[in-house]
Amino acid sequence: MSELEAKYITEVISSQFSVSSGASFMMRLEAAFAKRFSVPSAIAFVNGTATMHAALEAAGVGVGDEVIVPPLTMSSTSLAVLQSNATPVFADVDRETFQICPNAILDAITEKTKAVIVVALYGGSPDLPKIRQICDQRGLVLIEDNAECFLGENNGKLVGQYGDFSSFSFQSTKHLTSGEGGILLCRRKEDAQSVRSIQSLGYRGLSADKAKITKEDIQNPNFKRHGVLGWNYRMPELCCAVALAQTERIDELVSQRVRVGKIFAEALSEFEGKVISSQKNYENTSNTYWCYAFSLNTDVITWDEFRRLFLSLGGDPFYAAWSLSYLEPMFIERNFLGREKFISEHNLSKYQRGLCPIAEEVQPKIVQLKTNYWNIDDALKQANLLRTAMEQACV
Numbered sequence: 001m002s003e004l005e006a007k008y009i010t011e012v013i014s015s016q017f018s019v020s021s022g023a024s025f026m027m028r029l030e031a032a033f034a035k036r037f038s039v040p041s042a043i044a045f046v047n048g049t050a051t052m053h054a055a056l057e058a059a060g061v062g063v064g065d066e067v068i069v070p071p072l073t074m075s076s077t078s079l080a081v082l083q084s085n086a087t088p089v090f091a092d093v094d095r096e097t098f099q100i101c102p103n104a105i106l107d108a109i110t111e112k113t114k115a116v117i118v119v120a121l122y123g124g125s126p127d128l129p130k131i132r133q134i135c136d137q138r139g140l141v142l143i144e145d146n147a148e149c150f151l152g153e154n155n156g157k158l159v160g161q162y163g164d165f166s167s168f169s170f171q172s173t174k175h176l177t178s179g180e181g182g183i184l185l186c187r188r189k190e191d192a193q194s195v196r197s198i199q200s201l202g203y204r205g206l207s208a209d210k211a212k213i214t215k216e217d218i219q220n221p222n223f224k225r226h227g228v229l230g231w232n233y234r235m236p237e238l239c240c241a242v243a244l245a246q247t248e249r250i251d252e253l254v255s256q257r258v259r260v261g262k263i264f265a266e267a268l269s270e271f272e273g274k275v276i277s278s279q280k281n282y283e284n285t286s287n288t289y290w291c292y293a294f295s296l297n298t299d300v301i302t303w304d305e306f307r308r309l310f311l312s313l314g315g316d317p318f319y320a321a322w323s324l325s326y327l328e329p330m331f332i333e334r335n336f337l338g339r340e341k342f343i344s345e346h347n348l349s350k351y352q353r354g355l356c357p358i359a360e361e362v363q364p365k366i367v368q369l370k371t372n373y374w375n376i377d378d379a380l381k382q383a384n385l386l387r388t389a390m391e392q393a394c395v
């Protein structure tokens, strides 16, 4: 956080959240994102899960529809599908990039498939050109979940420019944060109109570019507010103020993480293929290193032993990969708040071990190193400790 974030917050507070001036930070944030990604519209949300739920609703996804998702990610991706009353269908990941595998997507398509949600995992990029082609050929909606990837590139385009919808999260661990928040890029203006209405209680009088109705609009006893079902998924103005400041500083925020990621890559290079296999990137893509991820060779040292060793040397705590979504109790026990009745027994019975063998093999071995070191000396120190830990692991 810098003085800019504090300045913008003060402006919101000074405005007393007045409707006439109060919508400005949300609209400024939306305009800044739309411009940066060269898309017609961006709509700000309360978080980067509501974004995906809204995208699915706007795409008309619902009961009986199948949506293909990766299992190796934070589970919001599949939760959003359930929130839309649809069926998450899991496609396995690629062993080297850890990203959803295009061939597994092809295998998972049925006549009920309506959409695919891909995740740009750990700051890298999925094989977006191939997946876009699959979606175009099969008439599927493509939603990008880029909570962990800001300004990543893929074959000359930004990650975020391939999807019909593209979601970002501003949760506290992300490249760009306002504590909580998110934004949804829309490739088509007419989709953005639907998304706005879903984001804002179905209010009439709103549009992709108009985030709030003013008091004057509604001073009529016969005024009818709700044209369609919607949610209140609006991002609070204070969060929008912080997120706008962070958006204006995004190049600096991303490049610091990339710098740290490269320091770790360099420190670990001599152990590649022996003790670890770092996350690989597809050709012509860049990694924005939300974290630095590698798969540990657990024949050399177990995950727990490596963590104990690294911490004993003074290393910062690192993280494990999330349990695969379909192995979470809510999937195994079918606890979908009644929505399980919308899912066929055939699909429900797949939510168990054995569904995505590569993800199941890789997930327990993954180490996620944090990259948000703002003092580069701290990152260099961690890199040296990593090297020492690797050497000791080999003994």
Ligand SMILES: Cc1ncc(COP(=O)(O)O)c(C=O)c1O
Pocket (backbone or CB within 6 Å): 047, 048, 049, 050, 073, 074, 076, 077, 119, 145, 146, 147, 148, 169, 170, 171, 180, 181, 182
């Ligand atoms: C890949 C991914 N998708 C979605 C989310 C959910 O975002 P939010 O916490 O803003 O709902 C996160 C993390 O929070 C994430 O890492």
